[in-house]
Amino acid sequence: MLRIGSLCSGYLGLDMAVETIFADTELVWVADIDRNAIKLLGHRAPNIPNLGDVKQIDWNAVPPIDILTAGYPCQPFSTSGRRKGENDPRHLWPYIYQAIRVLRPRITLLENVAGHRSKGFDTVLGDLAEIGLSAQWVSVRASDVGAPHRRERVFIAITDPACGFAEWKRAGPESPIADSSGIGGGRRGEPDSGSCSTGSPNSTDRRGENAWGEFLPAVQEWERRTRPAPWIAEPNRNGQPRLSPRFVEWMMGLPAGWVTAPELGLPYYGQLHLLGNGVIPPQAAHAIALLLDMIAIGSTENPCG
Structure with missing residues (x-):
């Protein structure tokens, strides 16, 4: 060992x-x-x-x-x-x-x-x-x-x-x-399975049009190697779009919810700070x-x- x-x-x-x-x-x-x-x-x-x-x-x-x-x-x-x-x-x-x-x-x-x-x-x-x-x-x-x-x-x-x-x-x-x-199984615990759904389109938007534009091939390649991509944005408290930590978490090659699971109690900017300083x-x-x-x-x- x-x-x-x-x-x-x-x-x-x-x-x-x-x-x-x-x-x-x-x-x-x-x-x-x-x-x-x-x-x-x-x-x-x-x-x-x-x-x-x-x-x-x-x-x-x-x-x-x-x-x-x-x-x-x-x-x-x-x-x-x-x-x-x-x-x-x-x-x-x-x-x-x-x-x-x-x-x-x-x-x-x-x-x-x-x-x-x-x-x-x-x-x-x-x-x-x-x-x-x-x-x-x-x-x-x-x-x-x-x-x-x-x-x-x-x-x-x-x-x-x-x-x-x-x-x-x-x-x-x-x-x-x-x-x-x-990643993240065993003694370190599994992320909450309830936090894993994206709640948004992966490769296409609701109209069936390409939601990722020129970045679609890159998104699809990382999806193939990891998991479906959450949507890039989420609404803030005023309903305005902001960068989604769940999307950043996906970009960093982490399991869904590893940083963003609600039970962790991490604030929005705390999640982004951890993710931005982290290792893929x-x-x-x-x-x-x-x-x-x-x-x-x-x-x-x-x-x-």
Whole structure:
């Protein structure tokens, strides 16, 4: 059983991807301070301790793990922000690094915006080299796995070069496209089936005309890989259309209701915030599979214990 520790957990998108790739995993702890993430984690990862603020954790007191995941904040490196990098108060790499240094997981899997490659990435690689760890990285777009948007992200796998992965058995194909209908089951609970209906047309509107216009092929492709698309808009309290979080949830490759189920009690903007900061599980699973292939080429046949 591979034990997973999750930092900056959000809605657990990166952890879903890990479960897609590796057989026999167990999530043993999470860490997030966002109030909406805390609510979601309480429903989707019940009875799993939330370690809270990564800046305050005593890593010497944390249970050991095999796999560490972290989709640490992208704002310091995002092109949509001011790109303050290490000067941004949301810059959490020093604390992620301390977790890696103390816990020494067999593999650490990180996710961030593509802009991280040109800002702050040299620090990450230098810090890892100082403690004898190596990193492989790959950039993958959401559209690479059939999603109807680009959303390029860099994924990083950190390992001890003296350790191999020969005995690690993957749960699925080498380069899987995750089946969203299967994400979120088991110990994390199923989304409420009552929240799964779209209540709106998928590929055509009520008049039988194409409701998606030029985007129809992209929508249909993602539907084929995941589930029927909810409508893009919903009415606000004044009856005016606004972006539907259920549509964004679908775009992110999540099961219906994973973030938007009423029983979670998340407000409209809280849902969008979580979704906007989240990881697309099929995209991450594909990236992790690619990274494992890269690691396997140079690994030894004697894995560390």
